Amino acid sequence: MPRIHTANRPPRWIVSAAVLVAALAILPLASIVDVTVETPWSTIVAMIVRPRVGELLTNTILLVALTIPLCTILGVGLAWLTERTDLPARRVWAVLMTAPLAVPAFVHSYAWVSLVPSMHGLFGGVLVSVLAYSPFLYLPVAATLRRLDPAIEDVAASLGLTPWQIFMRVVLPQLRLPIWGGALLVGLHLLAEYGLYALIRFDTFTTAIFDQFQSTFNGPAAYTLAGILVLCCLLLLAVEAGTRGGARYARLGTGSARTLRLRRLSRTTALICSLLPIATCVLALGVPLTTLARWLIIGGAEVWHADDLAPAFSQTLIYAAMGALITTLAAIPIAWLSIRHPGKLVRVIEACDYVTSSLPGIVVALALVSLTVRFAYPLYQTMATVMLAYLLMFLPRALVSLRASIAQAPVELENVARSLGRSPAQALWAVTLRLAAPGAAAGGALVFLAIVNELTATLLLAPNGTRTLATGFWALTSEIDYAAAAPYALIMILLSLPLTWLLYHQSQRSLGR
Amino acid sequence: MRFLNRVIAAAAMFAAAMGAASVHAADDASIVVYNAQHDSLTKEWVAGFTRETGIKVTVRNGGDTELANQIVAEGAASPADVFLTENSPAMVLVDNAKLFATVDPATVAQVLPAYRPSSGKWIGIAARATVFVYNKTKLTTDKLPKSMLDLADASWKGRWAASPAGADFQAIVSALLEAKGEDATRAWLKAMKTNFTAYRGNGTVMKAVNTGEIDGGIIYHYYYAGDQAKTAENSNNVALHYFKHQDPGAFISISGGGVLASSKHPKEAQAFLKWVAGKKGQEILRDGTSYEYAVGEGAASNAKLVPLNELDAPKIDASKLNSAKVTDLMTQAGLL
Numbered sequence: 037m038p039r040i041h042t043a044n045r046p047p048r049w050i051v052s053a054a055v056l057v058a059a060l061a062i063l064p065l066a067s068i069v070d071v072t073v074e075t076p077w078s079t080i081v082a083m084i085v086r087p088r089v090g091e092l093l094t095n096t097i098l099l100v101a102l103t104i105p106l107c108t109i110l111g112v113g114l115a116w117l118t119e120r121t122d123l124p125a126r127r128v129w130a131v132l133m134t135a136p137l138a139v140p141a142f143v144h145s146y147a148w149v150s151l152v153p154s155m156h157g158l159f160g161g162v163l164v165s166v167l168a169y170s171p172f173l174y175l176p177v178a179a180t181l182r183r184l185d186p187a188i189e190d191v192a193a194s195l196g197l198t199p200w201q202i203f204m205r206v207v208l209p210q211l212r213l214p215i216w217g218g219a220l221l222v223g224l225h226l227l228a229e230y231g232l233y234a235l236i237r238f239d240t241f242t243t244a245i246f247d248q249f250q251s252t253f254n255g256p257a258a259y260t261l262a263g264i265l266v267l268c269c270l271l272l273l274a275v276e277a278g279t280r281g282g283a284r285y286a287r288l289g290t291g292s293a294r295t296l297r298l299r300r301l302s303r304t305t306a307l308i309c310s311l312l313p314i315a316t317c318v319l320a321l322g323v324p325l326t327t328l329a330r331w332l333i334i335g336g337a338e339v340w341h342a343d344d345l346a347p348a349f350s351q352t353l354i355y356a357a358m359g360a361l362i363t364t365l366a367a368i369p370i371a372w373l374s375i376r377h378p379g380k381l382v383r384v385i386e387a388c389d390y391v392t393s394s395l396p397g398i399v400v401a402l403a404l405v406s407l408t409v410r411f412a413y414p415l416y417q418t419m420a421t422v423m424l425a426y427l428l429m430f431l432p433r434a435l436v437s438l439r440a441s442i443a444q445a446p447v448e449l450e451n452v453a454r455s456l457g458r459s460p461a462q463a464l465w466a467v468t469l470r471l472a473a474p475g476a477a478a479g480g481a482l483v484f485l486a487i488v489n490e491l492t493a494t495l496l497l498a499p500n501g502t503r504t505l506a507t508g509f510w511a512l513t514s515e516i517d518y519a520a521a522a523p524y525a526l527i528m529i530l531l532s533l534p535l536t537w538l539l540y541h542q543s544q545r546s547l548g549r
Numbered sequence: 550m551r552f553l554n555r556v557i558a559a560a561a562m563f564a565a566a567m568g569a570a571s572v573h574a575a576d577d578a579s580i581v582v583y584n585a586q587h588d589s590l591t592k593e594w595v596a597g598f599t600r601e602t603g604i605k606v607t608v609r610n611g612g613d614t615e616l617a618n619q620i621v622a623e624g625a626a627s628p629a630d631v632f633l634t635e636n637s638p639a640m641v642l643v644d645n646a647k648l649f650a651t652v653d654p655a656t657v658a659q660v661l662p663a664y665r666p667s668s669g670k671w672i673g674i675a676a677r678a679t680v681f682v683y684n685k686t687k688l689t690t691d692k693l694p695k696s697m698l699d700l701a702d703a704s705w706k707g708r709w710a711a712s713p714a715g716a717d718f719q720a721i722v723s724a725l726l727e728a729k730g731e732d733a734t735r736a737w738l739k740a741m742k743t744n745f746t747a748y749r750g751n752g753t754v755m756k757a758v759n760t761g762e763i764d765g766g767i768i769y770h771y772y773y774a775g776d777q778a779k780t781a782e783n784s785n786n787v788a789l790h791y792f793k794h795q796d797p798g799a800f801i802s803i804s805g806g807g808v809l810a811s812s813k814h815p816k817e818a819q820a821f822l823k824w825v826a827g828k829k830g831q832e833i834l835r836d837g838t839s840y841e842y843a844v845g846e847g848a849a850s851n852a853k854l855v856p857l858n859e860l861d862a863p864k865i866d867a868s869k870l871n872s873a874k875v876t877d878l879m880t881q882a883g884l885l
Contacts, residue, residue: 088883154762234749247714247885250612251876257885409622417628500581500628501607511588511610516752516783 111173142231228396335519441475613716636720638872671807697798701740
């Protein structure tokens, strides 16, 4: 795509708005640095250099080191089967492999804990994480596999490579970007997730920070642990950025790629290969759904307390809708700037937004609690602070879709509007944003989905008397009232289903299918 | 393409309406309770109180020390009017920060003398007893520990459980600290780290003991009665062992209630505390599903419970329990 040159500078208000959002985004990091600086050095050393931190670090590293490769193998294997072979019912499998995303991670582990009560520790943590998060790898890998140029594989075959060699030496290298991107996403979720590991009794930094929060509200131990966790997140980001490389993945020369030919599987091979998606479905969808059904049957009509469920439902809808709206609006300036006026400043602003969103909810919430208590008391325990937390955590979800659709809106139309006397703001509003509306809606939907399943930040920041579906579910599972928690889980899944479908549909459509 | 316009207009109207609604929610005759007690118990108290007085109550739920530290961090600007806990250390923390108002003498007089601290700044509203819950097929009565301190022995390695992140267990440790001193507590916690298995929540501990994952655990008494009254699926294979003999493990923890000095509705807040400690509030403890002990003058506890005066608990001054020290010691021991 040619670089777009626009003679005039971007309107100042758009730049200011983008800078403001970026400034807000680095607040949590600044707050953690601030508390760390204020704490005596000896206290920090005593908090970091202790066996408990070693344990947590070992646990966290093992979790990441085991889960990511397993997710990758599972994601790539499934993607290859559904995209490159004539596996029976492969379209159906493709949908089903995305569906576990509609089940919140802590509902996955709630299901496993009630099915196998003794399940705990590293094994349990890795198993449930792989089931809950492998769609994050499956989706991008499948999308990329679908549009690979088969010519390269043909050349490899003509040079005498076996199919397995072709896969390892030709196909796999071309999947580098989606694999690392998906792995990063999985990794960040592993570091941030609380509910999943709390239920399965596997201690990570995030659960330990929560324990410290419960014991001390905002004591120095929670902050030092948060500091280490932040460093882990930044390390993951750096590793991912370092592996991207400058390799070219697009076709050289003229012409277009021919359509892919699917690999024919013999009847027996197809049968054996079908076992992989079947097993995944049973474990990642069958277990949560049957457990949920079992608890709903045991609980019967008694667990449907409309007095509790209805307010939690409306509260969740309000939070998710407002959060999605605010986040999408906040993403507009930076999305527009990054397409129309790319440059150094814009890259810095974008980096701020991304870094904060990679921080776990518990860290963002802890920082906002401390900031509002000390410096902005009127905002303390208000909906405004909850919304700010959502904005900081989920901005990139809105940004990515919005940017893609603004890029597709021709700059010429905006220029024509300007030449007809519209101000930059009017032109942006009346032309570009209207064309970008579907992208904005998709981004907003992703934010909505994230907020429905959000637990830790909501627990810490919500105003007095607030209960969302996620926090209500959590309160009941903490009292081991699994039956009463089931309706909350069911409603969360039902709310997430249409959006998961949208996600699937979008990944198909963006590739022209 | 008016889609985006419509969505934004609708959402903006929605947001404005919500904003307006939340302003009106700040009613005159309403109080905020920071509640660390069981959600369901406080719900019953609130429902009874509101039915009788018409005073609206908003509840914020959290853990004992979490909410206590939160109140301290909020200081005089705290939105809380009343603070209810499961254990005493959190009350002491707020009391030491001088944030409690004096409780109405009439309310104090409703509570049995053993369950009110000397400061008069807060009162007991309920009580819970420490127990050793054990699996009946894995342990016989002669194999039970004589004292909670025995659990530090190497013979108990890998055989007992607790929920160290919870305020309940931390209260038990604070009693140990008060009874036996810092060095003994540190040593016991160190042995605990090697010997015990961590679970999250006392109910989870009992569940694990019930399935035989582990021989026994230190929890409070009411989880057993509560589960027996429900489906009993998490407690059919377990029994409770009371240490008695004034052992640290026979500690009875006082759940506290207090009115914040910063309360903007002190009259309503005092009325709520009086109601909870009074006849009707204590009857909810006897008849409800909490199975905690009643502490009111002349109030009876549920008949299914071993009577409080048979438990031979150690004499510990509730207002001396030190939660900050306990958190430090447990953090040092690698339990937090």
